[in-house]
Amino acid sequence: MQETLNRIRGLAIKELLQLSRDKLLLLFVLLAPLLELLLMGNLSGGGVRNLPLAVVDLDHSRASRELITRLGQTDELLVGMYSDNVSQAREQMQSGAISAIVVVPPGYEEALTAPQQSAEVQVIADGSNHLVSTAAIGTVENVAAEIAQEIAPGAGPVDMRFTARFNATLAGQPGAITMMLGLIVYQVTLVIASQSFTREREMGTLEQLRVTPLGRLELMAGKAIPTLLVGMVDCLLMTGVAVAWFHIPVRGSLPLLMLFTIPFVLTQVGWGTLISLISRTQQQAMLFVFALAMLEVACSGFLVPASSLPEVMRWLSYISSVKHYMVILRGVLLRGAGLGVLWRPGLSLGGIALGVAALAWLRLWLGLDPDSLKQRLRAWRQTSRRERSRRPVVRRQKRRLVAEPVYVDVRTEE
Amino acid sequence: MLYTWAVMSIRRFISVLVKEYRHILREPRTLWMVFLSPALVLVALSTIFASGGGRLNLALWDGDRTPLSRQFAATLSGDDDFSVGYVSDYDEIETLLVAQGVDAALIIPPGFAETVGAGGAAPVQVVLDGVDTLVAGQATGSLLGHAADFGLALNRQFSLPPLPIKIRSQSAYLPGDAERESMIPGLIPVVFSLPVMAAALALARERESGSLESLIATPVRGLEYIGGKLVAYVSAALVGLLPVWLVATLLFHVPFRGNPLLLLLLTADFLLASVGMALFIGNMVRSQQTATIAALFIFFVPGFFLTGMMDPIDTTDLLGSAISYILPATHFVTICRAIFLKGATLAEMCRPAVALLILSAVWVGLGAITFKKRVR
Numbered sequence: 001m002q003e004t005l006n007r008i009r010g011l012a013i014k015e016l017l018q019l020s021r022d023k024l025l026l027l028f029v030l031l032a033p034l035l036e037l038l039l040m041g042n043l044s045g046g047g048v049r050n051l052p053l054a055v056v057d058l059d060h061s062r063a064s065r066e067l068i069t070r071l072g073q074t075d076e077l078l079v080g081m082y083s084d085n086v087s088q089a090r091e092q093m094q095s096g097a098i099s100a101i102v103v104v105p106p107g108y109e110e111a112l113t114a115p116q117q118s119a120e121v122q123v124i125a126d127g128s129n130h131l132v133s134t135a136a137i138g139t140v141e142n143v144a145a146e147i148a149q150e151i152a153p154g155a156g157p158v159d160m161r162f163t164a165r166f167n168a169t170l171a172g173q174p175g176a177i178t179m180m181l182g183l184i185v186y187q188v189t190l191v192i193a194s195q196s197f198t199r200e201r202e203m204g205t206l207e208q209l210r211v212t213p214l215g216r217l218e219l220m221a222g223k224a225i226p227t228l229l230v231g232m233v234d235c236l237l238m239t240g241v242a243v244a245w246f247h248i249p250v251r252g253s254l255p256l257l258m259l260f261t262i263p264f265v266l267t268q269v270g271w272g273t274l275i276s277l278i279s280r281t282q283q284q285a286m287l288f289v290f291a292l293a294m295l296e297v298a299c300s301g302f303l304v305p306a307s308s309l310p311e312v313m314r315w316l317s318y319i320s321s322v323k324h325y326m327v328i329l330r331g332v333l334l335r336g337a338g339l340g341v342l343w344r345p346g347l348s349l350g351g352i353a354l355g356v357a358a359l360a361w362l363r364l365w366l367g368l369d370p371d372s373l374k375q376r377l378r379a380w381r382q383t384s385r386r387e388r389s390r391r392p393v394v395r396r397q398k399r400r401l402v403a404e405p406v407y408v409d410v411r412t413e414e
Numbered sequence: 415m416l417y418t419w420a421v422m423s424i425r426r427f428i429s430v431l432v433k434e435y436r437h438i439l440r441e442p443r444t445l446w447m448v449f450l451s452p453a454l455v456l457v458a459l460s461t462i463f464a465s466g467g468g469r470l471n472l473a474l475w476d477g478d479r480t481p482l483s484r485q486f487a488a489t490l491s492g493d494d495d496f497s498v499g500y501v502s503d504y505d506e507i508e509t510l511l512v513a514q515g516v517d518a519a520l521i522i523p524p525g526f527a528e529t530v531g532a533g534g535a536a537p538v539q540v541v542l543d544g545v546d547t548l549v550a551g552q553a554t555g556s557l558l559g560h561a562a563d564f565g566l567a568l569n570r571q572f573s574l575p576p577l578p579i580k581i582r583s584q585s586a587y588l589p590g591d592a593e594r595e596s597m598i599p600g601l602i603p604v605v606f607s608l609p610v611m612a613a614a615l616a617l618a619r620e621r622e623s624g625s626l627e628s629l630i631a632t633p634v635r636g637l638e639y640i641g642g643k644l645v646a647y648v649s650a651a652l653v654g655l656l657p658v659w660l661v662a663t664l665l666f667h668v669p670f671r672g673n674p675l676l677l678l679l680l681t682a683d684f685l686l687a688s689v690g691m692a693l694f695i696g697n698m699v700r701s702q703q704t705a706t707i708a709a710l711f712i713f714f715v716p717g718f719f720l721t722g723m724m725d726p727i728d729t730t731d732l733l734g735s736a737i738s739y740i741l742p743a744t745h746f747v748t749i750c751r752a753i754f755l756k757g758a759t760l761a762e763m764c765r766p767a768v769a770l771l772i773l774s775a776v777w778v779g780l781g782a783i784t785f786k787k788r789v790r
């Protein structure tokens with residue numbers, strides 16, 4: 001036991017030394033996450049904002065100008081062009097300079113004020129981005145509803161009053177920042193883990209590793225420790241930045257978050273080890289990493305809310321560690337969740353980590369070569385074929401090999 | 415003199431090119447990943463944009479318990495927008511929200527039926543989970559719609575006057591619910607970052623494995639070397655455009671209204687800029703590991719969130735749009751959407767195309783300048 005620990009410590013120290021020797025790498029591992037978090041936190045998460053809008057006002061009345069001013073005052077729209085004909089605006093939309101066109105027909109004011117008539121406003125939105133067209137049309141509809149409410153106040157039977165928990169102003173930033181935090185920890189740990197064996201192979205040090213007395217589990221543990229350290233440090237540092245710079249609250253307990261970060265990072269270590277064992281060059285490993293990362297991001301509910309994923313993807317998302325980690329991250333930081341509600345995603349994370357580690361262990365058991373699975377299969381097929389064709393010969397040989405030892409009766413010589 | 419120099423230079427460039435091709439071709443795994451990975455990843459990413467949102471989880475607390483309040487609750491659970499779970503007190507709602515069990519909670523207070531019966535507007539409280547604003551927005555819109563429908567369904571005695579304003583909305587180029595068709599052209603730049611990043615590692619590998627030392631002994635110059643790598647990876651990635659195009663048009667039925675040759679030309683333009691950027695990264699770092707992390711930081715997260723693939727770029731935010739426009743993928747998102755869905759011509763695409771040309775000149779130039787034949 002003591003020797004095992006010693007061996008693991010030796011390997012972990014070697015890995016850490018290797019990590020700290022490359023100053024640029026260290027910079028990218030420790031500083032780049034903070035920079036990216038700052039950048040993305042400031043830039044993304046705002047949703048659709050300031051879409052360039054073209055206005056074709058054919059009414060030229062006080063009411064139409066009022067409508068246009070109100071449209072421009074919304075967060076989503078920004079009046080970028082006034083025009084007198086629609087085709088001119090359509091040309092601008094074709095080149096992408098304009099995202100939506102609002103056409104106010106002649107006689108708008110008249111129809112608006114007449115009690116038994118309704119004024120029509122036409123919206124043409126750029127459907128080549130679904131988010132743009134939905135946001136533009138929705139915003140114009142909201143403004144129209146506001147104006148209608150002012151002209152003919154009448155409420156429906158149900159008066160809905162909305163309050164938002166955890167994020168009263170419905171700002172995009174807390175959600176975006178927790179998401180980035182998880183993603184960045186994910187990508188850094190996956191990359192570090194995925195290059196481990198591939199790097200040794202390319203540098204030729206894999207041969208040396210082979211002749212060391214390290215067992216499979218010791219090898220995995222020794223390689224996992226530095227990645228785990230990096231993941232935890234990055235997570236802590238970025239949480240610090242999120243709290244200090246973006247005023248993200250920590251409503252739950254930070255040690256709990258750190259505890260659940262361990263299985264999350266270990267899952268990435270497992271995937272990374274698998275990738276580094278099946279790819280021959282680091283280039284291949286990187287391509288595998290990128291493909292895996294895109295898949296995980298796709299089914300973890302970043303791009304599309306998890307509820308609207310197609311069936312296959314929803315099932316896949318249950319084995320995506322990112323999805324469970326996001327629940328924990330947002331739970332601890334924003335929702336103030338404790339172990340009482342987080343045990344379920346925590347347990348899932350643990351299960352995923354164990355499963356992936358088992359896969360990596362199995363792959364390691366097959367051998368350190370990227371082709372060892374193929375080689376084993378070929379060897380198995382050949383032996384079995386040989387056995388099939390020349391069964392008696394092999395049997396005889398075997399029998400001779402396992403032949404009973406010739407006993408020499410010592411007593412007779414006496 | 416100049417002529418022989420140019421011939422020699424081109425010859426050196428070609429030998430670097432041939433060497434790079436050999437690197438890509440000799441390893442079947444690399445070959446498949448460079449050619450086919452964009453198409454495969456595109457299939458995976460595209461399947462998630464299934465048109466039509468899924469159900470939101472709604473917790474409902476009916477404090478009124480009258481036939482009318484039940485009727486209102488039934489309109490919510492009756493269709494595909496919500497899956498409704500009934501709760502019996504406020505604490506339960508709080509627990510569900512904290513555990514992320516529901517996306518929103520609706521509270522019908524006592525006296526609901528009385529107020530509605532008297533012709534007034536009965537207050538109903540909605541508690542949203544504010545963490546995911548996308549989901550919160552979806553829930554708000556859907557609930558407001560249901561409330562309006564309920565009002566119509568009640569069939570009040572007085573006749574409703576017509577609405578003062580009617581909005582006739584029209585979604586150009588694609589129908590408004592064609593979420594997947596509008597997203598796929600935007601995803602093409604992201605999936606092409608795979609072969610692009612492979613180029614960054616190709617350069618870093620030379621330095622790490624020590625083959626740069628033997629290269630130093632050859633007469634090859636910075637621009638010839640970078641140029642050879644650039645052309646090799648750009649042309650290899652361009653081959654991958656065909657499976658990507660087939661996946662988009664045949665598998666997911668995205669309309670293709672533009673000119674295929676224009677798409678090819680502008681993809682080459684984009685690849686020049688982004689491979690140039692990747693080569694610059696590969697040139698600056700010392701190990702492939704660093705190159706991978708750097709490439710991921712620059713291409714992965716920003717590729718999804720800063721290029722205008724999802725949320726369009728806010729042009730009023732100067733710093734933000736400046737960073738977006740430095741990324742080649744931003745321009746290519748515009749180009750792909752315009753060529754696929756709008757059938758744009760070269761004249762209409764000249765702004766992003768020129769921007770990409772400038773970017774590629776800058777990055778390749780920087781790469782050639784910083785490329786030093788020295789052992790660090």
